[in-house]
Amino acid sequence: MLKALKEPFQYERNMEGKAAEVANPKSETPNKKSKPRARNTSATLKQMWGYLILYKGRLAAVMVMVVLSSALSLLGPYLAGTAIDHFLIARDNGFVVFLVGMGVVYVLHSITMWLQSIWMIGISQKTVYRMRLQLFEHLHRLPIPYFSKRQHGELMSRVTNDIENVSSSLNSSAIQVFSSMLLLIGTVAVMLSLSPLLTLLTFLVVPLMLIGMKWITKQTGRLFKAQQRNLGDLNGYIEETLSGQRIVKAFSQEHTVIAAFKERNERIRLSGFWAQAISGFIPKLMNALNNLSFAIIAGVGAIFVLNDQITVGTIIIFAEYSRQFTRPLNDLANQWNTLLSAVAGAERVFDVLGEEEERVDEGAARELAEVKGNVVFSHVTFAYEGRASTISDVSFELKPGDTIALVGPTGAGKTTLIQLLCRFYDPSSGSIKIDGTDTRMIKRENLRSHMAFVLQDPFLFEGTIRENIRYGKLDATDEEIEQAAKLANAHTFIMRLKSGYQFRLKQDGSGISQGQKQLLAIARAILANPSILVLDEATSSIDTVTEIKIQEALQRLMQGRTSFVIAHRLNTIQQADQIVVLQDGHIIEKGSHSELVDQNGYYSSMVSGQLKNGMLNESS
Numbered sequence: 001m002l003k004a005l006k007e008p009f010q011y012e013r014n015m016e017g018k019a020a021e022v023a024n025p026k027s028e029t030p031n032k033k034s035k036p037r038a039r040n041t042s043a044t045l046k047q048m049w050g051y052l053i054l055y056k057g058r059l060a061a062v063m064v065m066v067v068l069s070s071a072l073s074l075l076g077p078y079l080a081g082t083a084i085d086h087f088l089i090a091r092d093n094g095f096v097v098f099l100v101g102m103g104v105v106y107v108l109h110s111i112t113m114w115l116q117s118i119w120m121i122g123i124s125q126k127t128v129y130r131m132r133l134q135l136f137e138h139l140h141r142l143p144i145p146y147f148s149k150r151q152h153g154e155l156m157s158r159v160t161n162d163i164e165n166v167s168s169s170l171n172s173s174a175i176q177v178f179s180s181m182l183l184l185i186g187t188v189a190v191m192l193s194l195s196p197l198l199t200l201l202t203f204l205v206v207p208l209m210l211i212g213m214k215w216i217t218k219q220t221g222r223l224f225k226a227q228q229r230n231l232g233d234l235n236g237y238i239e240e241t242l243s244g245q246r247i248v249k250a251f252s253q254e255h256t257v258i259a260a261f262k263e264r265n266e267r268i269r270l271s272g273f274w275a276q277a278i279s280g281f282i283p284k285l286m287n288a289l290n291n292l293s294f295a296i297i298a299g300v301g302a303i304f305v306l307n308d309q310i311t312v313g314t315i316i317i318f319a320e321y322s323r324q325f326t327r328p329l330n331d332l333a334n335q336w337n338t339l340l341s342a343v344a345g346a347e348r349v350f351d352v353l354g355e356e357e358e359r360v361d362e363g364a365a366r367e368l369a370e371v372k373g374n375v376v377f378s379h380v381t382f383a384y385e386g387r388a389s390t391i392s393d394v395s396f397e398l399k400p401g402d403t404i405a406l407v408g409p410t411g412a413g414k415t416t417l418i419q420l421l422c423r424f425y426d427p428s429s430g431s432i433k434i435d436g437t438d439t440r441m442i443k444r445e446n447l448r449s450h451m452a453f454v455l456q457d458p459f460l461f462e463g464t465i466r467e468n469i470r471y472g473k474l475d476a477t478d479e480e481i482e483q484a485a486k487l488a489n490a491h492t493f494i495m496r497l498k499s500g501y502q503f504r505l506k507q508d509g510s511g512i513s514q515g516q517k518q519l520l521a522i523a524r525a526i527l528a529n530p531s532i533l534v535l536d537e538a539t540s541s542i543d544t545v546t547e548i549k550i551q552e553a554l555q556r557l558m559q560g561r562t563s564f565v566i567a568h569r570l571n572t573i574q575q576a577d578q579i580v581v582l583q584d585g586h587i588i589e590k591g592s593h594s595e596l597v598d599q600n601g602y603y604s605s606m607v608s609g610q611l612k613n614g615m616l617n618e619s620s
């Protein structure tokens with residue numbers, strides 16, 4: 001059986017075409033190598049720039065505003081100092097005009113600041129909108145093995161937290177970094193023109209600042225990265241344990257789960273604490289150095305004033321500028337930190353975007369408009385990466401409309417054969433042909449659109465019964481849906497629900513019984529009208545009435561379609577045109593029921609051993 005589907009921890013959700021319900025390949029390794037990617041900050045920044053450049057007009061407008069606001073904020077202290085020299089000390093006229101002028105400068109400064117921030121928010125929201133969409137689309141094009149290697153919650157964290165991080169940093173940090181640099185250059189230029197000696201004294205603290213900042217950013221960069229990673233890990237764990245709640249409770253594992261959660265929570269707390277504690281130290285350090293430089297300017301400046309070497313106004317300008325000079329440095333350090341955390345987030349997003357899509361190698365592949373259902377496995381051999389051969393030299397042929405029953409002990413390779421059929425993996429040697437075309441030459445999406453799956457634990461989505469059946473054919477009319485439900489023996493139970501087809505299923509389809517879920521899955525497959533059907537028979541016992549209904553509906557569904565049945569019921573197996581008995585990836589017996597019984601081999605002993613309860617290979 002496709003036992004992975006019994007494990008809520010390992011659900012696979014495939015949203016492609018009609019192959020809505022799929023088996024988990026239990027894979028640890030992808031069968032394709034992903035492209036090597038540069039994993040460094042500058043490469044990530046370059047990639048981010050690729051997104052921003054799309055809004056270059058807006059970006060240029062933001063830059064103009066940044067230049068203006070920086071110039072205006074340089075002008076403010078200069079005017080204040082000049083005012084002191086002219087109106088307080090020299091007692092010149094025109095103070096009111098001057099005051100109005102200063103007022104205008106400050107108002108304009110606020111306006112330019114406001115505009116740059118509002119425009120930048122627009123750019124960043126559009127950017128992350130694109131990123132989020134791209135990421136979501138890309139996730140749906142990744143091959144199945146990619147998902148079996150990762151926790152779903154961890155991937156979700158990339159679509160939510162990491163993207164959010166990029167967004168908030170773009171909003172504030174990107175322009176701040178630019179404006180800080182401008183302010184820095186402007187301030188130094190004006191300071192030098194006023195008094196090279198005082199400028200030099202102000203610079204005394206710079207090496208200390210640089211060393212301090214470098215140390216802090218080095219620590220925090222690493223910690224922010226760890227924080228994002230830990231957050232993703234925690235999200236993954238939450239998603240996993242919540243969706244596996246029943247199993248957790250059934251096995252009384254609440255304490256273990258909570259203990260494991262505590263451990264992860266603690267990791268986040270630690271990395272979060274240190275990242276923020278250390279980065280929070282930046283303003284304190286800067287403040288202290290700032291005050292030091294202020295004291296130097298005040299002390300040395302006072303001596304200059306007493307010796308009539310400079311004016312009091314110049315000292316005021318300098319004192320203000322020295323603050324202005326350290327502030328952008330301070331901002332730069334702060335913003336650099338935020339940028340680093342955004343880069344860490346962006347890197348995780350680009351990591352996923354860099355993964356090779358399922359369709360990249362489909363250049364020569366084509367689409368089949370119609371499939372009759374002739375399926376030939378010829379000398380198919382396959383091994384999961386890093387494992388010994390899972391399928392060895394498997395050959396059989398199915399004519400259109402034939403039913404093949406796959407039997408064999410657990411781990412024999414039944415699920416793997418199905419995964420090869422629908423191209424979650426490709427054979428390492430040999431071939432699978434559908435109507436004479438090698439499946440590798442058929443586009444995956446097209447191939448799967450000719451198939452439908454009815455699995456023992458059918459995956460149903462949150463939504464109405466009607467929507468869930470419609471998943472088999474998105475453009476189906478209400479009449480078609482009801483028709484399919486009738487053929488699937490589901491109509492009667494649906495009509496008994498209080499809102500009929502509008503009855504809303506909760507997430508994972510809970511709200512109806514297991515047998516009813518099966519009937520809905522059959523209705524979905526009937527609606528999809530595939531040429532090839534994959535059926536994983538339920539082993540769990542369902543009440544006899546529902547069981548009969550399911551069997552009846554399945555007979556109708558299988559009529560005229562090539563069907564692969566991972567079979568457990570003797571009844572189903574007996575009716576199959578061909579029975580393939582697998583063991584350790586080899587076909588050990590092949591033929592019809594009577595032929596195999598006559599062979600007196602594995603199959604015949606399996607049948608006689610389990611004939612009483614009508615079930616075969618229950619352990620699988």
Ligand SMILES: Nc1ncnc2c1ncn2[C@@H]1O[C@H](COP(=O)(O)OP(=O)(O)OP(=O)(O)O)[C@@H](O)[C@H]1O
Pocket residue numbers: 001002003004025026027028029148384385387390408409410411412413414415416417620
């Ligand atoms: N993704 C994977 N990566 C590596 N090995 C795998 C993977 N999936 C399955 N296997 C291994 O391949 C073998 C065949 O597994 P498969 O799931 O096809 O068996 P099965 O006959 O369907 O079993 P069951 O009836 O229990 O579902 C097993 O030994 C299994 O451990």
